[in-house]
Amino acid sequence: MSKAPPPPKRSRRRSGAVTLHDVARLAAVAPITASRALNTPERVSAEVRQKVAEAVKRTGYVPNLLAGGLASTRSRLIAAVVPTIAGPVFLQTIQALTAALAEHGYQLMLGQSGYVDSREDALLEAIIGRRPDGIVLTGIMHSAEGRRRLLACGIPVVETWDLTPTPIDMLVGFSHAEVGRAVAEFLFARGRRRLAVVAGDDERSTRRHEAFKAAATALGLPPVAMVVVPAPTTLKSGRRALAELLQADTRIDAVFCSSDLLALGVLTEAQARGLTVPAQLAVVGFGDLEFAADLHPALTTVHIDSTAIGQQAARFIVARAEGREVDQRVVDIGFSIVDRQSA
Structure with missing residues (x-):
């Protein structure tokens, strides 16, 4: 039984990154064929798909989703911004948001803004520049510059954990x-x-x-x-x-x-x-x-029904990312006082 050839050497010009060309060489197919096997597998044979899959596994290659996103205008990524993950109050919202988005094939990226506007502004600039399919924010009080950027970016935005008659785009929260x-x-x-x-x-x-x-x-x-x-x-x-x-x-x-x-x-x-x-x-x-x-x-x-906030935010984002209209853009989930023994 012949021994499988070793994985190809990585290109020095790409700082050690494995490229699609490396995968194609190992699979003994053209780069365009390897690309089709990964992006439109129905266009190639089962044998080619198997060879490319094995080459990907051996090299550890991860497709450049940014390049694919530029071509399709879809990144399948949603960015969420919370003040902190040190406190647990926002965690249920993030967990519900992550699960609901995953059901529709979207992944969540999480950023911490702190409680200072300048940090949120810098984070928003980095997020908008990467063109996610949606942005979920905690709160409504953003700097004037941050608000201008969000209004101008054309990306669906959901503000959460708050209420205002003048949301940037969509909102789910309470007063x-x-x-x-x-x-x-x-x-x-x-x-x-x-x-x-x-x-x-x-x-x-x-x-x-x-x-x-x-x-x-x-x-x-x-x-x-x-x-x-x-x-x-x-x-x-x-x-x-x-x-x-x-x-x-x-x-x-x-x-x-x-x-x-x-x-x-x-x-x-x-x-x-x-x-x-x-x-x-x-x-x-x-x-x-x-x-x-x-x-x-x-x-x-x-x-506060934190889970409901995350689920509704996901519904908003998915609808807009898929080109559907959202009729009711503001949802007030309300609150309740849980009367226990300490009062």
Whole structure:
């Protein structure tokens, strides 16, 4: 039995990259035939397809999808931008988006923008230049330059986790201001009168706690105490924030946190100080993360259907990428307050 020839040497001019010509030589076919075997396999024989497939496997060749995308104007790639993956609040949306896109043959690329406009601008410039079939963004507050680029690029865009009457293109989310108002009214109905906020310094959190404070004022309550911590928020920052609040005013009887991680920190600090939750201090989080129901006491929090956001964003992107019209471009998925033991 004859020994199979060794894989071809890589071209020095391509910094070691295996090319289609290398695959064609190993398969003993013309480069155009190898290209057809990979891109339009129905145009070549089964024998040729098998030879090319074996050559690809041996060389580790990966087709240049960018070149193919330029020819077909389709990349089959969707870019998603989140502020951070350090916190888990966006993970369900990304997982649902990835799964829903994969069902239609699209792959997801993920980028972290942080909480600073300049970082998002640089990331958007890099993404738009690579011409994905769609872009999914977290939030609606973009710089003027970023918004101009998104409007001008012609790429389908879905903004998520927020609500506005003037989306760039399509939007699926909820009102952060309504969340803040609803939580203030919820705590007031529970007899809480000395309210406080522990919040991250990002824009969406700011709109929640500003609406919370405005609602408390409208209800005739004293000024809301507040501690703002850097985003992304952590358990540690929640502990420190409650300590700061109690140092200023021990009469606080309820704390609204901008994330469940902050709420976990507040609960931990309260227990360390011997405070009874909820008898002495009510705690409300945001996000309804998996651990929230398993805490002791179980955490009252604001539930957002993160999976629904990802699935709807995928439906938007796929429809537009495939040339179909989208009649309803804004979807408000709403929210709910999950009433557990901590409030």
